[in-house]
Amino acid sequence: MSDHAIDITGDICPFTFVKTKLLVERMRVGETATVRLKGLEPLKNVPRSLTEHGQAILSLEPENGEGPDGVHRLILRKMT
Template identity: 60%
Template sequence: MTSKSDHQLDITQEVCPITFVKAKLAVERMAPGEVLVIRLQGDEPLRNVPRSLTELGHRILDLGPAPGESEGGVHVLRVEKIG
């Protein structure tokens, strides 16, 4: 996982649908081509946030456990704003 990012968002303490709402608002404030790193946790955010951002036309660069975390812990999602 590469580390380039322009913005950071931690939604590990949030629940759906607030996880997606916060991610969507963060991406909307970005310029096209910028990268947002989102820290998230839990099955529902791991499924819904990447899927929803992709449906809006943005590019998922990678998604995986945060350094030192297990598969069930905090994950890091990198998304690039398109358009």
């Protein structure tokens, strides 16, 4: 279970990362968050951008066996 959660499945880039970054900024170092995202572009860009900003990706898996453009659940840990 994560400390925080956000659902960005209805958003498009660049808002997907902007909303995720705002969540991370409110978190304390060591806390975790679950991010629900959908689509190929967020699936590629959100994890990449988070790691570039020093955060740890703990897991990234599709929900309910959905394909690459379906809903995914990303779990991150705030590192900085």
